[in-house]
Amino acid sequence: MPPIRALITLAALLGVAHVSPAFAEDSKPASDAIGYVVGLQNAEDIVPLGDGPWLLASGLASWTGDPGARGHLYLVNRLDRSFEILFPNRRPAFRHDKRIFPDCPGPIDPEHFSAHGLALKSTASGRFRLYMTGHGGREAIEIFDIDAQGDKPAIAWVGCVPLPESMWGNGVTILMDGGFLATKSKDSTNPDAFAHLVEGRLTGAVYEWHPGGRVAPVAGTELSGPNGIVVSPDERWLYVAAMGTHEIVRFDRRASTLTGTAVSLPVYPDNIHWGSDGMLYTIGRNHESGPNCSRLDCGTGWSIVRIDPATLAFERVAGVDQTALLQAPSAVITAGDHFWIGNFDGDRIAYLRRPNGADD
DSSP: OTHHHHHHHHHHHHTOOOOOHHHHHTOOOOGGGOEEEEOOTTOOOEEEOTTSSEEEEEEOSOTTOOTTSOOEEEEEETTTTEEEEEESOSSOEEOOOTTTOTTOOSOOOTTSEEEEEEEEEEEETTEEEEEEEEEESOOEEEEEEEEOSSSSOEEEEEEEEEOOTTEEEEEEEEOTTSOEEEEEEEETTOTTHHHHHHTTOOOBEEEEEOTTSOOEEOTTOOBSSEEEEEEOTTSOEEEEEEGGGTEEEEEETTSSSOOOEEEEOSBOOOOEEEOTTSOEEEEEEBSSOOSOOSSTTOOOOEEEEEEOTTTOOEEEEEEEOTTSSOOOEEEEEEETTEEEEEESSSSEEEEEEOOTTOOO
16 A cells, blocks of 8 residues: 555554564564566555466556556566566457446546556456556546456456545455445545545545445544455455554454454555465564665565454565565565565565465
8 A cells, every 4th residue: 555655654653553573573584486577567465366377456557646656457477477568568458337336437548547456356257357456647447357367367347336426546456246345545635645544543434335326435444544444254254454553353244333352463564465374474574674685675574464264363474675686565465385575665566475374
């Protein structure tokens, strides 16, 4: 998520710190074991395209929110470590489904958009629907159809759902009826939003949409810097990363009044994804910097955290120190015997072998 660099800087200026020494000491360097695919700009989120070799990565045009920049959707081959721009390609396809998305004003502008959070669902064998939180020319959830039946996946834009005015969207998760839940990390008109996030103040909430309806806030989900979001397979449980308070918060959607149950993590959690083992995975910068290193731009290092969705018990399963070349982690997924890691501010994604016993 873009605010992290600002968050770290503001924390120093405001005297705000979240310290977890025990966790920092346990952050054994894995920099020598990590590999990179270089050339993907600001690949903030990443999702596997089924069980095959393909991954999708979003490309933020600019983590500072420049509306004039051009973002991308990347297609990554995790087997040969190659990538290409999937959208917009030379001849981007547009097939507006006005029946499901009647309030969408028209196709996305390939020259003025920024790809943020991603969510994917299978619609048929080899076919998928992708929801993308988009910035730039407009603030909306953009929807694409992906056909992965051929030698290489093909993509077509099919619609959008405009988000409410002043909503700066971040994560999105798809519901069974084609609707979605999305996070509003901050009010885009509030110049002090990042400072408020550092201070742990409420800055946003979860919003919900169903076909034929309007995007509306979900009462009781107000959080500090809500970011990544997923629902359980039966859609009863909702999990949200609250970056400002470094928590994962669980909500029971069947309850008459939503009240969150939170677990505090020793990282600033960003996106959340389900792993192939049925556990939740998130990633974030460690609260505390590691030992001194020779470079001037040393970070804090980062950790991958696995969370039990039933108990919210968590453990650190991998990570790197502040000498790794990637220091702005924003998403982690399990794919085969590796973790794949997104990066909100940089020119690469990373891969790291999963611990022994991983569900491959």
